[in-house]
Amino acid sequence: MEQGINVQSRRKRYIRELAKAENASKRAKSMAEDLYALDLTVYSADYCFESIIYNALAVSEIDSSIALHPEQINIISQIKKHDALIVSAPTSFGKTFCIFEYIAKYRPHNVVLIVPTLALVEEYYKKIIKKYRSSFEGYKIYTNISEDKEYDFDKDNIFVLTHDRVVQESILAKIEKIDFLVIDEVYKLETDKENDRVLVLNMAYYYLAQKAQKYVLLAPFIKEILDCESLEKKPFFYRSDYSPVVNNVIQRRIINSSDRFSECKEILRDLMGQKTLIYFATVAGKYGMYKYISSIVANEPEIEQLPDEIGYFIQWASEEIHEEWCVITALKHGYLIHNGQIPVGTRIFQINQYGEQDGFNKMLCTSTLLEGVNTSAENIIIVQPARKNAQEGECFTSFDFYNLVGRTGRLNEHFVGNAYYIQGPNDAEFSFADAVRSVRFEILDKTDDMDIQFKNISDNEEVTSFLDCLGIDIDEYLSNIGTKVRFDTARRIYQRFEENKQGLSELLYNMASNEQMGRYNLVKLLILIADGKDNKLDASISNKLLDRRRLKIKQVVDEIRIYFPNVNIDSLISTTIRIKNGYLEHQFYNRVSIIKYFCQIARFEENQINVINEKIISAIEYLYFINVKNKKMLIDIGIYERDVEKIIKVIGDDFDDTTELKNRLINNFDKLGAISYISSYVIQNLR
Numbered sequence: 001m002e003q004g005i006n007v008q009s010r011r012k013r014y015i016r017e018l019a020k021a022e023n024a025s026k027r028a029k030s031m032a033e034d035l036y037a038l039d040l041t042v043y044s045a046d047y048c049f050e051s052i053i054y055n056a057l058a059v060s061e062i063d064s065s066i067a068l069h070p071e072q073i074n075i076i077s078q079i080k081k082h083d084a085l086i087v088s089a090p091t092s093f094g095k096t097f098c099i100f101e102y103i104a105k106y107r108p109h110n111v112v113l114i115v116p117t118l119a120l121v122e123e124y125y126k127k128i129i130k131k132y133r134s135s136f137e138g139y140k141i142y143t144n145i146s147e148d149k150e151y152d153f154d155k156d157n158i159f160v161l162t163h164d165r166v167v168q169e170s171i172l173a174k175i176e177k178i179d180f181l182v183i184d185e186v187y188k189l190e191t192d193k194e195n196d197r198v199l200v201l202n203m204a205y206y207y208l209a210q211k212a213q214k215y216v217l218l219a220p221f222i223k224e225i226l227d228c229e230s231l232e233k234k235p236f237f238y239r240s241d242y243s244p245v246v247n248n249v250i251q252r253r254i255i256n257s258s259d260r261f262s263e264c265k266e267i268l269r270d271l272m273g274q275k276t277l278i279y280f281a282t283v284a285g286k287y288g289m290y291k292y293i294s295s296i297v298a299n300e301p302e303i304e305q306l307p308d309e310i311g312y313f314i315q316w317a318s319e320e321i322h323e324e325w326c327v328i329t330a331l332k333h334g335y336l337i338h339n340g341q342i343p344v345g346t347r348i349f350q351i352n353q354y355g356e357q358d359g360f361n362k363m364l365c366t367s368t369l370l371e372g373v374n375t376s377a378e379n380i381i382i383v384q385p386a387r388k389n390a391q392e393g394e395c396f397t398s399f400d401f402y403n404l405v406g407r408t409g410r411l412n413e414h415f416v417g418n419a420y421y422i423q424g425p426n427d428a429e430f431s432f433a434d435a436v437r438s439v440r441f442e443i444l445d446k447t448d449d450m451d452i453q454f455k456n457i458s459d460n461e462e463v464t465s466f467l468d469c470l471g472i473d474i475d476e477y478l479s480n481i482g483t484k485v486r487f488d489t490a491r492r493i494y495q496r497f498e499e500n501k502q503g504l505s506e507l508l509y510n511m512a513s514n515e516q517m518g519r520y521n522l523v524k525l526l527i528l529i530a531d532g533k534d535n536k537l538d539a540s541i542s543n544k545l546l547d548r549r550r551l552k553i554k555q556v557v558d559e560i561r562i563y564f565p566n567v568n569i570d571s572l573i574s575t576t577i578r579i580k581n582g583y584l585e586h587q588f589y590n591r592v593s594i595i596k597y598f599c600q601i602a603r604f605e606e607n608q609i610n611v612i613n614e615k616i617i618s619a620i621e622y623l624y625f626i627n628v629k630n631k632k633m634l635i636d637i638g639i640y641e642r643d644v645e646k647i648i649k650v651i652g653d654d655f656d657d658t659t660e661l662k663n664r665l666i667n668n669f670d671k672l673g674a675i676s677y678i679s680s681y682v683i684q685n686l687r
Helices: 002-020 024-030 032-037 049-057 070-081 095-106 118-131 169-174 196-211 257-270 289-295 308-322 326-332 344-355 367-371 398-405 448-453 461-470 474-480 487-513 520-531 536-545 553-563 569-601 606-623 629-636 641-651 658-667 677-685
Strands: 084-088 110-115 140-142 157-162 180-183 215-219 222-225 236-239 246-253 276-279 335-338 362-365 379-382 416-423 437-439
Touching: 002 024, 002 246, 002 416, 024 032, 032 049, 070 084, 070 095, 070 236, 084 222, 095 118, 095 180, 095 215, 110 118, 110 196, 118 140, 118 157, 118 344, 118 629, 118 658, 140 658, 180 196, 196 215, 196 448, 222 236, 246 398, 257 276, 257 289, 257 379, 257 416, 289 326, 289 362, 289 569, 308 326, 308 344, 308 553, 308 569, 308 677, 326 335, 326 569, 335 344, 344 677, 379 398, 398 416, 448 461, 448 474, 448 487, 461 474, 461 487, 487 520, 487 569, 487 606, 520 536, 520 569, 520 606, 536 553, 536 569, 553 569, 569 606, 629 641, 629 658, 641 658
Parallel strands: 084 215, 084 236, 110 157, 110 180, 140 157, 180 215, 222 437, 246 416, 276 362, 276 379, 335 362, 379 416
Antiparallel strands: none
16 A cells, blocks of 8 residues: 555655646656556556556546546446445546446446435436446436335336435335446545434445445545354445646644634635635524625625626525525535535535536535536535534544545546645644544444344343333334434433323314414424424414415514514524424424324324324425325426426326436426426536
């Protein structure tokens, strides 16, 4: 490995030479043989005989304008050779490209691609159905699996899914055969007892790997997987340090944390016209993204003549989201935004605007950039290196830091990527040597959750005691709670349920007896039991968002604003979007389902249970199309929810996969009538 590190150091020197050259092509010609010897074949191009021969033989299956670099060819060879493989390589390596290349070249029949976020589902889907669509003709493409649909595994299928969409037993049963499984960002399999999603991802890996003929796990900066020999199908570990770009870290020390924003503004002034990401640890908070927009961006001059697309988007967002939405403020001043809270269609719009050659050059972002979303950035400014407020003590590790740094630089665009680290007096020092780490998957750990999932509970007194308290066995626990939450979370919910059982029972009885009673008090009490939070604002917003009329966010915000006049408008809008686009559909839905189960165990009357079903659970299922997968597919590709019914009336709801959906949307576009600008944009972007 030491030899590999030395080779990569030499590569960096040559890449820096290209970066500082007045004419990079001329400089590449003069040192083409050295570039070729260092496997920098993308730069040696056809400037020396050996490179001409190599690049002619290494042409990509999915993009004939690209020749794979030698390490990519090696990775594809390793995939073909091994039934189980872990690939660790830098962010700029092109790991995902290797996966698509393998699929196009060897045509495995049933492919399952598991990614940790919907943002990556969008990115994979866009590449498969648009950028590389000719290479994937003949495949049916799915971003959802429905319990009431039959899939033909004798034909070619590609499933692009988040882990939480496959881990339920009924859904797993639908995947009869996997010829090729890929799980991205696999470092997230590491034990984190506070994170329910890590448990879900581990179980998705465990069950899917058992079905897969061949699987590949992808990650950056992994030194080894500890105890992987204990896995049922031991994976071969392959690590590469190869990178065709160089990443610089430039420290900008400040003596007072309050100088972060002014320092960021100063750096941006120096980077005028360059593609730059501005990373914030949080959306809200003292040094969060929205605070930067209100205190810095809003005081900069507005762009006099906005591009038409930006203008149309602002008009739509003002009417549907809110005219005071920080995204609109940012756009008016020449900034784009990317974070996990904003709707799918809006994220697609922002990423596309950033990717255009003459588009906006500055994008404000959060940790969604750590999830593998590819952008073309020459620079990144790290405003604060913490996921949460510094007082909470959860700062980036070196792994997190260099994963973020690796988002800069781009093959054939930016030879060198620069990361400007605004380092406050209490911020950590980061070392690349510390970024390369060992990982241990949770399924290999002895934890309460693993004991439950594998039914090894005979010696686990805490688990058996809790099951005895509930009066159920392990099968009932797995069926009704399973991977929705961790064991410790389930116990805390049950404790709060017991503390509030009498009040909940009385409230449900009164609501069952009087259909005119509102839902607010029930929502407030369920949030308290589910999350331990007595929050009137969140309860009020959630109650409005559960209205089956699908209220506009603007209407919800304006109505809530009357009762909470002291809440900052940025906070009110962002809280509403967060609750709508994440909390209700996932965390609240899962935890209310568990509370309902506890009510059944406690022998609540059927009409009391029905109140929870009708007022909460079925409302969420209706609003988020949870049991209507074809409508959910429209949401997944970025269609605005208030347009879904209109579109279904035109294109029907009997499309089989997302490729057929795409074709119907394009072919019927002129018949769709008065749909929103964002839905129209998303559909036209599918072409």
